[in-house]
Amino acid sequence: MSQYQEKATVARIEQFANKNFRLTLHCPQIAVSAKPGQFVMIRTATGKDPLLRRPFSIHQTSSGGGIQIYFKVVGRGTEILSQVKKDQEVSVLGPLGRGFRLGLNGPAIIVGGGLGIAPMLFLAKENCRLKRKCSDDLILLGAREKNELEHLLEDFRRLGLRLLTATDDGSLGHHGFVTEIMQSALPPGCTVYTCGPEPMMARVGKICQSQGIPCQVSVESVMACGMGACLGCSRPAKDGTYTHVCLNGPVYDAEELQWTI
Amino acid sequence: MSQYQEKATVARIEQFANKNFRLTLHCPQIAVSAKPGQFVMIRTATGKDPLLRRPFSIHQTSSGGGIQIYFKVVGRGTEILSQVKKDQEVSVLGPLGRGFRLGLNGPAIIVGGGLGIAPMLFLAKENCRLKRKCSDDLILLGAREKNELEHLLEDFRRLGLRLLTATDDGSLGHHGFVTEIMQSALPPGCTVYTCGPEPMMARVGKICQSQGIPCQVSVESVMACGMGACLGCSRPAKDGTYTHVCLNGPVYDAEELQWTI
Amino acid sequence: MDYMMPRDKNQPDLRVNIGSLEIANPVMTASGTFGYAREFEGLMNLHHLGAVIVKGISLYPRVGNPPPRIVETACGMLNAIGLQNVGVDRFITEKMPYLQGLNVPVIVNILGDSLAEYEEITARLAGVAGVAGIEVNISCPNVKKGGVAFGTDPIMAAAVTGAVKKKADVPVMVKLSPNVSDITVIARAVEDAGADAISLINTLIGMAIDLPSRRPALANIIGGLSGPAIKPVALRMVYQVARTVSVPVIGIGGIESAEDALEFMLAGATAVQIGTANFINPRASEEVIEGIGAYAKAEKLLSIRSIIGGLRIE
């Protein structure tokens, strides 16, 4: 498992919704070794404040040595990151964590909500590549409103997979939660992959459990190091101990974790 | 004495020598009330690090509401400041301190060295305006080498005053210290104004003292507040007490201060 | 004396009580960071302040330490001003007239080398028009005890408190030093000795070195650390003390915004003081007051008092 601390160059920064941005970084070592579901830790400040790196899922990689992250401005770190300029240098550490287990037989049902859509593009792409046949895969994406989704759809559409959308306000696709369209869409023998807000993932996990379908979830946690050194990113596991999201995750079998719905 | 905390807009940033920059800021309230020798305190970071504002002399003001500072990158604050972009917002506090006493009869001999040239342009201009007749004023500017000086000269030349230069390496004007050309150039009844490295100012002060010529110096000190609130900017005064550079200075009669030459 | 403006019934009630002193809002300026207030008159509306706490005053004038007196550190600064001040007599004649005109409670921060000095300053301040409170800085070295700070020993801290209380005709706040093993022991000692309120924290003792010259960055070698860097320590101590004593606690340390101030109030502070932030943003205290008001309105609080100590812990 190779990891790198690279001085990445900003290749592109795009603003989608009001607070949603997509950042393309040139960091060839990380790009070539990244797996879907893994993440990077990025230094947002040049000074000592904010001090810690911020974790972001890898949205996709390019053969030219680029990686993309898709993020929302929620605080100071993401605010600074949203203001980077082309050609600026940014320190990126990665790839980190355990990604999705891919290439399984049967249809892949990929369920992303909100920022949880970020890792799903890389996942869908790579899974297709590994499985060769992916015509029965299905992508379900949910967001609050249309403009949080539409800019991302283009890249997903290019994969040629079946794609359904849902928005809380009905401005695009199904009017309601993405879990509502998922419920009836689970073919036998499928595997569900999900990332999104905790309640959404808990719900997805529960649906899968009740139907006996395997479900991989990508979860978050506060992180200081992202590489197993600080033990800060603990999360209660099913067996009563703690698991460390940066090392044992961020992807888990839904059953390994404790969920409060 | 009006002071303002303004959100200034960067109108222009110019790089002169390797580490020397000139920054033009639009902050009309400060511009209109500034006097030569006064300074501003600028926040360089958007985060909490570096925490404190940095002091800079006012290089010149424009009737359009602009002020200029001329600075050298010596640490983190000035590094950040050298990287501002046009239209960026920067918080500026000023004008601060007591400036030069101007409009005195007799020739003004203006001696600036290194970054100490910064306040001298504003001084020369304003002094000319107040005195009306300034054909016998003299400007002496020193620096380490040509490219630290030449970009600044244009604005000085525009004043139409007599101007002599000196460089440590002889690449422009007199080869040596500016104090060497000053020594012989002091006409009777003149007033000397100076700003530059401590040893230079001490030397200038001493020459003036020996010839009985009044000498105003602009000095530096570390500063936290720039407005008399922290008492951090103390400097030993002649009488054994401390003076506060931000309030009682930065301009003093050379005789008020203790000098070590 | 009544400092209160008639209250607008549509605005949330920001008043809080520090012993018998009612202040219009919970925001004061910290000693040594706001001069004698006048320095800020052009940059903010001084009348809006909950209270002004002036630079520490001693019995006799002090010239302070040689430079350098300050140095920046990560998210903070060290100062070794050396308690420069004009002395209590000149303070009363030269500074009080202006301060009194502000119509804002003036709290005088006092310091001394000995119990007698604390007592004497307090005596001279008694009856001075405009003085609404006294804040006792006990982080000063006790000359009689070989320079150990009054504030690091519960017995000495109580003795200073008692000495001041004996002569004071206004509420007395005691300002604690954070450089102690157990802040609650000191807090309890000064409460028992009669303190009407406890303010904390004063600066942490720190040091910086200038590598190129291999010299201490401060002429005094060590100095007091303030600013955002110390906020977590301050918040912890305020939380501990507020759970220990029953007098009002005033939170100080790295407060820059209304959010910071509200966190201190949740931890148990009745009011807060703005220190180093004044240097960076001269309008900091006014903005904190505005922000607290906006929060109270948004959260539909009838009185800001309702959040004091309101930290949710299960």
Place this chain on the structure above:
Amino acid sequence: MDYMMPRDKNQPDLRVNIGSLEIANPVMTASGTFGYAREFEGLMNLHHLGAVIVKGISLYPRVGNPPPRIVETACGMLNAIGLQNVGVDRFITEKMPYLQGLNVPVIVNILGDSLAEYEEITARLAGVAGVAGIEVNISCPNVKKGGVAFGTDPIMAAAVTGAVKKKADVPVMVKLSPNVSDITVIARAVEDAGADAISLINTLIGMAIDLPSRRPALANIIGGLSGPAIKPVALRMVYQVARTVSVPVIGIGGIESAEDALEFMLAGATAVQIGTANFINPRASEEVIEGIGAYAKAEKLLSIRSIIGGLRIE
């Protein structure tokens, strides 16, 4: 055991001694910030380290605190990991084999609830191949004394030191807590009790609050403050302790760069530890070593030892 590589005569001598332990350079990784070293193997050259100090080990495994365990603060962070670790037995069987292979001195940081526990861990570590030193974390609560930290009382601090010394077959460093009124008292106590070296500082106790939820930011309410924010406090304490004791002092607290490390050495530290900086820059310790080497070369120092305590004070 000899950890030394044959020394290049054109390179400055960076070796320093911690009691009887000679290390190749004065840079160690701080306990709890470097895992068990293996986490960093792909990102830096572990063989370059002066020493590795591993995450604190207790007699029995500990699961640690519930989340959230960490929160960022201004130029720092708070942690309340809750001393999660695999316990001394699994440490020896699972972690030591890899560590031993590094050919770098391994110092084991130990912690306990009682004197007996400290003693027993030390006994189990005695004779374990690869263990080059023990660092005693005395910031832990003494269960018998109602949870007061061993490190805040000179008598308890000395007792722990004595208990560990009794069983240890390698040099013993005692790591001091900064949450005390007078660090020199504790330092003297542990030196008298036989400590071979003193490391400081451990974290300052702090707290953070999440305003929107009105809850403590850490599940444990309070946590340990580390990072650049605490550097001035650490530097001051190292300076004070180095002037008080004659055993080597190891400086810790907010060190991110060679400049920081050199400042601690000027203040009297024989070596330093890199903590929080490892999280931000996994190569931090290696870069500090390189930077110290470059400084020694530029300043034409025959040995880095010549700057220890070299602060110029007139």
